Amino acid sequence: MKPPPFEYHAPRDLGEALRTLAEVGGKVLAGGQSLIPMLNMRLAAPAHLVDINRLQELRVLETTEDGVRVGAAVRHAEVERAEAHPLLSRALRLVAHPVIRNRGTVVGSLVHADPAAELPAVLAVLGGSVRVARWEGQVRDVGAEEFFVGPMESAVQPGELAVSAFFPALGARTGAAFEEVARRHGDYALAGVCAVVTLDEDGDVEAARLACIGVGPVPVVVDVTDSPADAARAVRERVEPEDDIHASARYRRHLVGVLAERALRNATREATREAEARGA
Structure with a gap:
């Protein structure tokens, strides 16, 4: 299929891009790995x-x-190769296939706001933000908890451009993990969970957060600091999975609990290694 007719704009700098969006609106093309198929269909x-x-x-x-x-024109593959953030790099290796990661952009994935995508969960569990700009110098930083409004819907308004995303660093004695199950590698996950765990100086859990994908309209963030041993139950109570042709809601609810326990265990193990390395 071919896309419907549209007028193409190729601004030469950020100011021109913002002015164009303010004047005519429209869709932003970065990697195009989600937008182009949507246009064609x-x-x-x-x-x-x-x-x-x-x-x-x-x-x-x-x-x-x-x-x-990460700037809005930076590709998945560039960030993956840079290994600038352990959890972000781990999540990027789960995104589709190399040919997609060579073109797709990190910020584009966030704006697309697919509830089954990995990167929105990473931003959410870390408490990151997206910087949004508008013509005439208006800039705002939108926290992850406000950025994802609904399925395929972000807080970016008509005439605005998401120019970058910020992923906070993992602190001392902190580990992270990302676990998901897909029918085939590179497919959208039936469910997935990323975890960030921080230990105190005695090796006990000081903070533990999970973010779940594929089981709600937006990434579902669950703080399990007070009850890490009960993470599966806490997650299952919070998620809102739906039936589809790939899996039932009941199966997804069960699966996300299993993945929560696994991600939490692996993140804690990594945090322990990191703490031991610092103490050596």
């Missing part, structure tokens, strides 16, 4: 398409002690 029919691939300002990948900032 007539699931989206924007009158204008604004291509941001020429904007060097959006090709920034910055790593500091506080975390990693």
